[in-house]
Amino acid sequence: MNQRAVRTSENGVQLRPASLEEAGLFYSELDVEQDKALGTVGHVRMDFGHHGKEFWHTWWPHNQNQLNIPEFKDELQTIVDTLRADGPLKDLTSMRSFCAQNGGAISEDGRSFGYVVETDRYRYCLRCTPSPGDYQAYLYCYDKRQQELAYQEKPVGRVTFADGTEQEFTDPQQYLRTIREELPYRNTTGFRHETLTDDPQVKKAVDDIILDFAGEENPKRVCDYGLTEKGMQRLRNAADPSLPHTYAWFVLTECNTTQEQFFGELTLEEAIQLYQGSDAPEKRLGVTKDSIATVDIVHMAGGKQRFFPDYQKLESFKADPVIYEAVRRLHQELIQNSSAQNMSMGGM
Numbered sequence: 001m002n003q004r005a006v007r008t009s010e011n012g013v014q015l016r017p018a019s020l021e022e023a024g025l026f027y028s029e030l031d032v033e034q035d036k037a038l039g040t041v042g043h044v045r046m047d048f049g050h051h052g053k054e055f056w057h058t059w060w061p062h063n064q065n066q067l068n069i070p071e072f073k074d075e076l077q078t079i080v081d082t083l084r085a086d087g088p089l090k091d092l093t094s095m096r097s098f099c100a101q102n103g104g105a106i107s108e109d110g111r112s113f114g115y116v117v118e119t120d121r122y123r124y125c126l127r128c129t130p131s132p133g134d135y136q137a138y139l140y141c142y143d144k145r146q147q148e149l150a151y152q153e154k155p156v157g158r159v160t161f162a163d164g165t166e167q168e169f170t171d172p173q174q175y176l177r178t179i180r181e182e183l184p185y186r187n188t189t190g191f192r193h194e195t196l197t198d199d200p201q202v203k204k205a206v207d208d209i210i211l212d213f214a215g216e217e218n219p220k221r222v223c224d225y226g227l228t229e230k231g232m233q234r235l236r237n238a239a240d241p242s243l244p245h246t247y248a249w250f251v252l253t254e255c256n257t258t259q260e261q262f263f264g265e266l267t268l269e270e271a272i273q274l275y276q277g278s279d280a281p282e283k284r285l286g287v288t289k290d291s292i293a294t295v296d297i298v299h300m301a302g303g304k305q306r307f308f309p310d311y312q313k314l315e316s317f318k319a320d321p322v323i324y325e326a327v328r329r330l331h332q333e334l335i336q337n338s339s340a341q342n343m344s345m346g347g348m
Contacts (some may be wrong), residue, residue: 013082014191014242015126017104018114021232026106026114026127026140027063036171037154041067041122044080046137052092056083066335072122079117080125088115088128089137096130121145136138156197157206162190170327172202179206183213238290238316247322248288253280268326272333275300285330289316298330305334 028043029035040062047056057080061068083089088098093145093319106114111131117124154167157175159182169175175193182191195206204220211218237243249271250264260264263274268287275285275298286296293316299306311317311327 013087013117015083015087015102015115015117016240016242017102018105018106018116019236020114020124021236022072022125022152023106023114025116025123025125025142026112026138028060028140035062037147039063039067039143039149041072041143043141044076044137044139045135046089047135048095052132055089063331066208069216072141072143074117074125075122077312079119080139083126088126090130092130092136095128099128099130135209143187154197156195156199156202158194158196160190160192160194168196171200172205176202176205176209180209221306224289234290234292235316239319241319245290245320245322246341247326250287250288250289251278251283251285252276253278253286255282271272272330274333289320289323297327298334300337307331 025038029038029040042059042061042065044056045060048054049056049159057089057167058294061335080089095327102113102115104113106112106127111129113128113130115126116127117126121144123142123144125142127138127140129136155170156172157179158166158168159175167178169178179193181187185191193206194211195203196202196240204218207220208218238245247268248264248268249268250262251266251274252263253259253261259280262272266274271285275283280300281303282301284296284299285300286294288294293314295311295314295317297311299308307327307330311323
């Protein structure tokens with residue numbers, strides 16, 4: 001899926017083609033509670049008239065029009081004006097050309113295309129259907145602050161007792177503290193807990209408490225618990241070359257042993273120096289991008305050094321020039337060092 005940003009004006013309004021996973025954002029949500037959780041301000045229905053050069057539009061409010069504040073109205077007007085002046089909303093011919101050049105198909109029949117505009121507070125999802133006789137465009141508008149509030153208000157867990165007492169928690173720390181405090185007395189109080197959130201941090205913390213009570217350690221890491229929708233969006237953002245990114249390099253030695261050591265939050269230079277200076281028989285060097293996507297680049301084991309090709313396949317890394325330049329440098333420096341030490345090289 002093409003995820004490049006498309007600049008539509010010198011003022012900086014940018015569209016990016018949507019992924020299939022985002023297709024639902026380009027249609028009305030029938031579930032009232034879900035519409036509230038999404039922070040849907042409303043949507044605009046548009047068409048270009050009989051000759052493809054007019055511009056007719058109708059505003060459809062969502063959430064009782066409560067989110068349609070002056071700040072949003074001003075920004076929406078600017079977005080639409082920009083897309084009309086120099087973008088897919090100029091006329092039917094321009095829309096058809098834009099979709100043909102930039103992809104973003106979100107329907108199985110290939111007739112509709114989706115594009116996203118992100119601002120500090122709002123997300124605009126433009127559905128284009130460049131066909132005569134249809135409504136050619138729908139622009140769905142979402143308040144990202146409302147999404148954050150809805151996420152925070154969701155219950156993270158529920159506890160019950162034998163006497164029928166029940167309590168739900170929206171504060172993760174309070175939920176975890178209650179489990180920790182009540183767990184020793186569960187045989188007499190009938191204490192039970194149910195984790196309702198899909199947040200991997202909370203799920204792991206619950207398992208940590210349960211296993212620690214049983215005298216065991218939790219062998220799982222946070223990444224083993226999956227991603228929330230928020231996490232998946234961060235992962236999609238990490239694959240977007242139009243956005244700024246952060247890179248934290250790491251070195252891991254003696255992985256999955258009692259001697260395992262992890263050195264993180266390094267620059268590339270620091271990681272190379274640490275990797276080359278370590279005499280551990282098993283070590284690896286990799287990078288975490290935007291604190292969400294991680295890939296190993298090079299691995300040493302049994303006197304054999306191997307470069308992994310995973311960065312060429314993973315969405316978050318395969319189109320990233322910073323990563324490719326770093327790999328080129330690693331090849332140059334580590335291969336020279338290996339040759340000097342007469343070590344063998346694995347797959348490239």
